[in-house]
Amino acid sequence: MAPALAAPVEGPLExxxxxPGDTIRGVAERYLRDADLWPQILELSGIASPADLRPGLALKVPVQQVAAADEALAFSLAAIQKATAEGARIFAPVEIGHAIENRDTAVERRGVGAWAEVVTFAGVATEFADRALEISVAQRDRAAEAVVSDAQGTVEGRAPDQPRWSRRATQDVLVEYERLRTLSASTAQVTFRDLSRLRLNPNSNAVIQRMRSDPLTGGEVTKVNLVNGDFYALLNQLGDRTSFEVAVPGIETATQSADFWIRHDEAGSRFANYDAPALEISRGGERISIGENEGAVLPSGGGAERTRVLAQTELAAPLDGAEIFTPDVTLAWQPAEGAEGYWLEIAADAGFNVMQASQWGVRDTSRQFDGLDPGDHYWRVSSLDRLGLPGVRSLSRHFRIVDDRTPPFVTLATPGEGEIVTVAEVAVTGEAEPGAEVSLNGAPVPVADDGAFSVTLAPAEGENVLRLAAVDRAGNRTERSRAFVYRPVGTVGIALDPALPRDAEGRLLSASPEFAVAGTSTAEAGASLRVVAADGSVAVQTLTDSGGAFHVTLPATEAGAAYRIEILAADRSVAGTLALAARRDATPPGIALDLPPRATANAWLEVTGAAEGAQTVTVNGSPARMDGDRFAATATLVPGTNGIEIVATDAVGNVAVKRVETTYDIDPPEIVAARADRPGGPAGPIEIVVEARDASGLRQAAPFVLSVGGVERRGFLRCDDTAGVCRETLPPEPGALVLVEVTVEDYAGNAARRQP
Known part of the structure; x- marks a missing residue:
């Protein structure tokens, strides 16, 4: 049962x-033995940020609470370890799982300072661990000889009294003559009473043929029949097991080896032994002894071939113990001489009891795995030779997938926000999460093991902005900024309001005879300020406002004038100066239109042009698109005559206005009359006359087709828009005259056609 720790948790804070020399992490380490608990100290003390810490402040530290919580955590861990040692992961996986889950929750609640919850969850974890211990002790006393200790994918079994296959799960008990098989991408591990293990790889079928225990000697006899597929065995040499036999069709084995592998299929049987004791094989009266790191192939047609298995494969990446902050991992190893492929295994534990992946025949020397769960993972590789025998397993490596989405801690201690410094070198100090990479204005900053850092920089005169960034190993990023002012002794900075209008030469502009000048300075409020004209006379004298701001009014002429702003120190010496020039600009922008059509058949008109010096342009009250001095806008038209007003305004408020008219005309011209004759007689010239009228005016040329004695003549009439007449005279030519066709267009593009 969990210890009674509630009272200390509810005790007073220390x-x-x-x-003066303390850091908040140091206080947390000294009193709570955990530097990462500093946020809880600040929260309990009512302090918003580490930057607010000052020597002499009284901090409230949960010394009793943390001690009680840590004691409960230690008690629960001991209970879990004791149950695990008695086989709880095999015989009571649900209970031990709940124990671990509750303890993990207790650890998480400790991180946020919920001490009472830590004790509660740790107590629940201890109770589950105690229950798991009871179940494990009772299970070990049962008559069960073996259990399925790991089942990944689809694993099926069939007991002697069962007519068909059914699913097998972890912790299912196996009896004598029970069949067990794995399907594709599936593995199963069988654990015997002495903790010896047998791992069936994908697409394998085996029979647990015999499991016997001799009460007199304590010895045990186990026999497994491999029908097809492959498995490897890791036997417990420290137990009292006296015999472990493996049979494949037509072959018997007996061994004292604790580490071997066997495969059987239609082509024959393969054996590999990785232990010093030999693996003895018998077939048809022939006996073969396979020594350490040796293998043998027995084809189904007879004969045998012995060989040395390939040496241990060397793993490359990731390094052992690596922490990886993405769920996607690429495992890589060195190419092995003589290897035709590789066998890659990944497990959730160092003993490879909980398999996560088993891939046989990998051709490359790397393999990517996506979507791995956070937590610990172990992997190893064996090289496969030309006979299909796996070589000596590589040393296993461990990596951890870390799900870290919390930005790192980082704070700036000096300089203070808005602080005015007068020295040419400024110390930038602060504290960051240990292990995080810190940069200041893009440059790396060295960080001590405890997270403290200190660098010096030469500030620029005026305002300086420090941009601090901390990036932890998971790529999480925290940014902080701090602004301070560097004001050298005896120097005052002056700056004009950037919103003041200026010309291309930088002179201030005003549309009136006077212009207002606004700006800021680094002077204190109430400092003397004067504006000196080019002739040395003082044009204005005043005092600075709060924050060093100032406002003055000066005369402006079209020719322009030069001035100098001076701020005086207490001794009336000039502490800061700034030159400026100003001129009056009373000339409005010049508007030059790209000529619009006299008329259009469209309900809109694109108005374009240039407005030199304009800052804004509107067309019929709507803002135009600007590109330098060029402008463009779309005007909506109504039938008939439309007025268009263009208004251009420059930076100082001078306004220019231009008005134009255009006609929205969708009606074609009206042809009143059309004739072709010889007014001077039959031998005289031919004259074509067309009378027409249109609101938007006639275009200058009108095409015609004239038949003279059956021969067509084509040409253009010249139109007089004022008179409403289109006319053309042709040379004399005999024959009957027929005006076949004439087309008259207006300026909107509408056309009227006259045919006989």
Whole structure:
């Protein structure tokens, strides 16, 4: 049962004075033995940020609470370890799983300072661990000889009294003559009473043929029949097991080896032994002894071939113990001489009892795995030779997938926000999460093991902005910024309001005879300020406002004038100066239109042109698109005559207005009359006359087709828009005249056609 720790958790907080040389992480390490608990100290003390810490502040530290919580955590861990040692992961996986889950929750609640919850969850974890211990002890006393200790994918079994296959899960008990098989991408591990293990790889079928125990000697006899597929065995040499036999069709084995592999299929049988004791094989009266790191192939047609298995494969990446902050991992190893492929295994534990992947025949020397769960993973590789025998397993490596989405801690201690410094070198100090990479204005900053950092920089005169960034190993990023002012002794900075209008030469502009000048300075409020004209006379004298701001009014002429702003120190010496020039600009922008059509058949008109010096342009009250001095806007038209007003305004408020008209005309011209004759007689010239009228005016040329004695003549009439007449005279030519066709267009593009 869990210890009674509720009272200490509810006890008083201990008061600790923050000293001149202290850091908040140091206080947490000293009193709570965990530097990462500093946020809880600040929260309990009512302090918003580490930047607010000052020597002499009294901090409230949960010393009793943390001690009680840590004691409960240690008690629960001991209970879990004791149950696990008695086989709880095999015989009571649900209970031990709940114990671990509750303890993990207790650890998580510790990180946020929920001490009472830590004790509660740790107590629940201890109770589940105690229950798992009871179940495990009772299970070990049962008559069960073996259990399925790991089942990944589809694993099926069939007991002697069962007519068909059924699913097998972890912790299912196996009896004598029970069949067990794995399907594609599936593995199963059988654990015997002495903790010896047998791992069936994908597409394998085996029979647990015999499991016997001799009460007199304590010895045990186990026999497994491999029908097809492959498995490897890891036997417990420290137990009292006296015999472990493996049979494949037509072949018997007996061994004292604790580490071997066997495969059987239609082509024959393959054996590999990795232990010093030999693996003895018998077939048809022939006996073969396979020594350490040796293998043998027995084809189904007879004969045998012995060989040395390939040496241990060397793993490349990731390094052992690596922490990886993405769920996608690429495992890589060195190519092995003589290897035709590789066998890659990944497990959730160092003993490879909980298999996550088993891939046989990998051709490359790397393999990517996507979507791995957070937590610990172990992997190893064996080289496969030309006979299909796996070589000596590589040393296993461990990596951890870390799901870290919490930005790292980082704070700036000096300089203070808005602080005015007068020295040419400024110390930038602060504290960051240990292990995080820190940069200041893009440059890397060295960080001590405890997270403290200190660098010096030469500030620029005026305002300086520090941009601090911390990036942890998971790529999480925290940014902080801090602004301070560098004001050298005896120097005052002056700056004009950037919104003041200026010309291309930088001179201030005003549309009136006077212009207002606004700006800021680094002077204190109430400092003397004067504006000196080019002739040395003082044009204005005033005092700075709060924050060093100032406002003055000066005369402006079209020719322009030069001035100098001076701020005086207490001794009336000039502490800061700024030159400026100003001129009056009373000339409005010049508007030059790209000529619009006299008329259009469209309900809209694109108005374009140039407005030199304009800052904004509107067309019929709507803002135009600007590109330098060029402008463009779309005007919506109504039938008939439309007025278009263009208004251009420059930076100082001068306004220019231009008005134009255009006609929205969708009606074609009206042809009143059309004739072709010889007014001077039959031998005279031919004259074509067309009378027409249109609101938007006639275009200058009108095409015609004239038949003279059956021969067509084509040409253009010249139109007089004022008179409403289109006319053309042709040379004399005999024959009957027929005006076949004439087309008259207006300026909107509408056309009227006259035919006989």
């Amino acid at each position: 008061s600790v004075v923050f000293g």
